Amino acid sequence: MARGTAFLGCEVAILGGAMSWVSERNLVAAISNAGGFGLIACGAMTADLLDAEIAGTKALTDRPFGVNLITMHPDLFDLIAVCAKHKVGHVVLAGGLPPRGSLEAIRESGAKVVCFAPALAMAKKLIRSGVDALVIEGMEAGGHIGPVATSVLAQEILPEVANEVPVFVAGGIGRGEAIAAYLEMGAAGVQLGSRFVCATESIAHPNFKRAFIRASARDAITSVQIDPRLPVIPVRALKNASTELFTAKQREVAQQLDEGRIEMAEAQLQIERYWAGALRRAVIDGDVEHGSVMAGQSVGMVKAEEPVAAIIAALTAEAEAALAARHPR
Numbered sequence: 420m421a422r423g424t425a426f427l428g429c430e431v432a433i434l435g436g437a438m439s440w441v442s443e444r445n446l447v448a449a450i451s452n453a454g455g456f457g458l459i460a461c462g463a464m465t466a467d468l469l470d471a472e473i474a475g476t477k478a479l480t481d482r483p484f485g486v487n488l489i490t491m492h493p494d495l496f497d498l499i500a501v502c503a504k505h506k507v508g509h510v511v512l513a514g515g516l517p518p519r520g521s522l523e524a525i526r527e528s529g530a531k532v533v534c535f536a537p538a539l540a541m542a543k544k545l546i547r548s549g550v551d552a553l554v555i556e557g558m559e560a561g562g563h564i565g566p567v568a569t570s571v572l573a574q575e576i577l578p579e580v581a582n583e584v585p586v587f588v589a590g591g592i593g594r595g596e597a598i599a600a601y602l603e604m605g606a607a608g609v610q611l612g613s614r615f616v617c618a619t620e621s622i623a624h625p626n627f628k629r630a631f632i633r634a635s636a637r638d639a640i641t642s643v644q645i646d647p648r649l650p651v652i653p654v655r656a657l658k659n660a661s662t663e664l665f666t667a668k669q670r671e672v673a674q675q676l677d678e679g680r681i682e683m684a685e686a687q688l689q690i691e692r693y694w695a696g697a698l699r700r701a702v703i704d705g706d707v708e709h710g711s712v713m714a715g716q717s718v719g720m721v722k723a724e725e726p727v728a729a730i731i732a733a734l735t736a737e738a739e740a741a742l743a744a745r746h747p748r
């Protein structure tokens with residue numbers, strides 16, 4: 420993990436993957452305090468809210484942490500300015516190609532830029548445009564996902580680019596043995612989301628945590644697109660009544676498109692806003708039936724509520740044992 424820890428400035432190269440509503444000051448600070456690297460999920464926050472969240476996190480930890488920004492946020496450049504004001508050391512850009520000027524704006528502030536690479540060609544392009552590190556996230560992950568499995572992305576991308584920039588592997592990681600395997604393949608570190616949802620320090624509603632603890636891998640299913648004219652990015656979440664609500668929302672938006680009442684960009688924005696609201700309903704209000712309980716397949720390995728430090732200690736002990744067994748002294 421040495422390359423990963425040197426890049427991040429922490430003890431263990433485990434990124435706490437940004438999770439909207441869940442990755443706020445308490446969980447982020449707890450992950451950094453435990454030696455990992457917490458990431459604030461900016462999601463749909465305004466610049467003022469992000470400003471307060473960064474300040475709040477700094478009050479809880481003096482260790483480094485980063486901020487995850489969504490590229491299609493309408494105020495992306497204001498959010499970058501807020502990160503610069505607070506001298507945030509690492510900014511992760513999620514949700515599609517970084518818009519023109521955004522990489523430069525982040526780098527000018529002195530921060531390192533981390534981007535998601537959904538395919539090898541894109542990884543190479545991002546490296547050419549100057550990103551400092553990459554995350555490769557497979558379809559086992561929770562939340563919005565791409566079409567390819569983590570194991571395949573790792574085989575396609577790590578051998579080609581892991582020597583050029585640090586690469587962090589995400590999606591479907593629940594135990595340290597898997598971390599060890601990706602490190603051996605050339606990863607600089609990993610990013611985990613689902614495994615941290617039930618941390619004692621996580622503010623997720625008790626119902627949300629209970630749903631996680633009960634669920635097995637097969638319960639974390641992907642959303643279904645109903646209209647070919649309205650392409651929606653699949654979302655992985657626990658199966659519940661919200662599946663029907665999402666179908667209804669897509670019908671409503673598709674009808675507005677049909678009637679020429681909205682443009683495609685607005686239609687897609689409405690879908691994204693739907694997810695933000697549905698996730699809030701489950702994480703904050705605890706309505707795990709009608710809200711969206713976004714979860715990765717690794718949810719099956721979440722067995723109890725426990726402190727972040729215990730989760731990170733278990734993961735590192737498992738990784739160390741796996742590596743020691745494979746490379747006896």
Ligand SMILES: Cc1cc2nc3c(=O)[nH]c(=O)nc-3n(C[C@H](O)[C@H](O)[C@H](O)COP(=O)(O)O)c2cc1C
Binds near residue numbers: 462513559590591
């Ligand atoms: C509840 C939830 C919300 C998420 N929200 C975001 C988000 O806002 N931005 C983002 O880049 N990734 C988001 N993710 C993805 C995580 O950051 C992380 O990459 C993913 O959970 C890794 O897969 P795992 O859950 O199998 O560990 C979310 C994941 C979950 C489970």
